[in-house]
Amino acid sequence: MEKVVSEAEELPKAIVRRLVKEKLSECSPDYDFIVHKDALPAFTESARIFIHYLSATANDICKESRRQTMNAEDVLKALEEIEFSEFVKPLRASLAEFRNKNAGKKGGAANENEAKRTRKIEDSSAENGSKTKQKKLDTNKEEEQEEEEEGQGEEEDNH
Amino acid sequence: MRQAGSYSGILMSGKTGPHLLPLARIKKIMKKSGDGVKMISGESPIVFSKACEMFIGELTQRSWMVTMQGKRRTLNKEDVASAVMATDLFDFLLNLVSEDTFKSS
Numbered sequence: 001m002e003k004v005v006s007e008a009e010e011l012p013k014a015i016v017r018r019l020v021k022e023k024l025s026e027c028s029p030d031y032d033f034i035v036h037k038d039a040l041p042a043f044t045e046s047a048r049i050f051i052h053y054l055s056a057t058a059n060d061i062c063k064e065s066r067r068q069t070m071n072a073e074d075v076l077k078a079l080e081e082i083e084f085s086e087f088v089k090p091l092r093a094s095l096a097e098f099r100n101k102n103a104g105k106k107g108g109a110a111n112e113n114e115a116k117r118t119r120k121i122e123d124s125s126a127e128n129g130s131k132t133k134q135k136k137l138d139t140n141k142e143e144e145q146e147e148e149e150e151g152q153g154e155e156e157d158n159h
Numbered sequence: 160m161r162q163a164g165s166y167s168g169i170l171m172s173g174k175t176g177p178h179l180l181p182l183a184r185i186k187k188i189m190k191k192s193g194d195g196v197k198m199i200s201g202e203s204p205i206v207f208s209k210a211c212e213m214f215i216g217e218l219t220q221r222s223w224m225v226t227m228q229g230k231r232r233t234l235n236k237e238d239v240a241s242a243v244m245a246t247d248l249f250d251f252l253l254n255l256v257s258e259d260t261f262k263s264s
Contacts (some may be wrong), residue, residue: 009187015179019212023219024234033223036235043215044238045260048188050214051207053251055192058203064252069198075206083248087213094209095202122215 009048031106059083180208221246236261 020043024033035130055070058078062070072095079087164184168171189196189207219234221242226234243249255261 009184011180011184011188015181016215017214018218018223019179019215020234024223027220027223031232033226035234039222039234039236039239041260046239046243046249047211047215049252049255051185051188051211052192054207054210055189055196059192059196061207069188069194069200070203071200072202072206075203075210079210082251084210084214087210090213091206091209095206098202098205123232126189147189 013040013044013048016040016047019043022098053082054078180211182208185211218242218249221249 017040020035020040021121025037027033031056054075058074060067061077061081062074076088076091079085079091175241185204185207186199189199189204220237222234222239224244225241226232227240229238240256243252243256
């Protein structure tokens, strides 16, 4: 029996499975737990509902501030509101790390992963150094943004 | 169950760095949350991705506790259902529990 939700997007099963298994290894390092295959949709669906719930809450918060674009802070406040406050601190840390990485990229900071992907950006960013200079180096910035399209920069204009 | 999505998920997650869940997919789900979730800043999906990971971890842990109590080593969907029902934090999932996803076939 399949539950085919034709309209809803789903998170990739393989990744959800991996997350569940990693957590299980953490919970039980001594012996292996098996995830029954029928349990996976339960996790995938639950995560999807979680995203809906969190989105709707964050969206309300965003609207209350009379902004159009939902930002990270809205999401963090929403987590507090839906009583997932214990997530907030580690998420802030993750976010700070992510922001540092991005700022570091432009400043040419030493970072193995970034060096691989952004060699040509580092060349131009050596001259760059700070966000405010990006207007002068429009073409370079455009290239950067194309590469970073997957949500690592600010795609929607909220400045 | 659609399998096709998994591949693109894995491929994309390779490019998206520290977060595992594909940002584009998360954005699509967010936009279907109804009531005008339209504009989303570049950072929001990243926060969502990580929050989702943590949520799945939390749900896994509580489900595992149910499995343990039953002295079993196979985590099944009934364990997830029990975890949801036993945890106030997961009240928003109660509707889901009554649906096919959680019911024994």
